[in-house]
Amino acid sequence: xxxxxxxxxxxxxxxxxxxxxxxxxxxxxxxxxxxxxxxxxxxxxxxxxxxxxxx
Numbered sequence: 918x919x920x921x922x923x924x925x926x927x928x929x930x931x932x933x934x935x936x937x938x939x940x941x942x943x944x945x946x947x948x949x950x951x952x953x954x955x956x957x958x959x960x961x962x963x964x965x966x967x968x969x970x971x972x
Contacts, residue, residue, distance in 0.1 A: 924948050 918931045924945035931938050940946040952958045 919928055920931050920939065921927065922929050922941040922945050923939055925941060927941045929935060929938070929941045935941075937943055937946050940949065
């Protein structure tokens with residue numbers, strides 16, 4: 918299965934052969950991790966127990 922890297926939009930393979938999936942490389946994976954660690958990315962609201970149930 919093919920898709921785009923969420924960081925750089927490069928077309929990547931999502932199979933188990935790609936150890937960095939859903940990213941194309943360790944670099945893109947670490948850039949994403951840094952965004953979360955520096956709180957550039959945040960969850961918009963507290964998670965409620967109802968969020969785990971499908972409608």
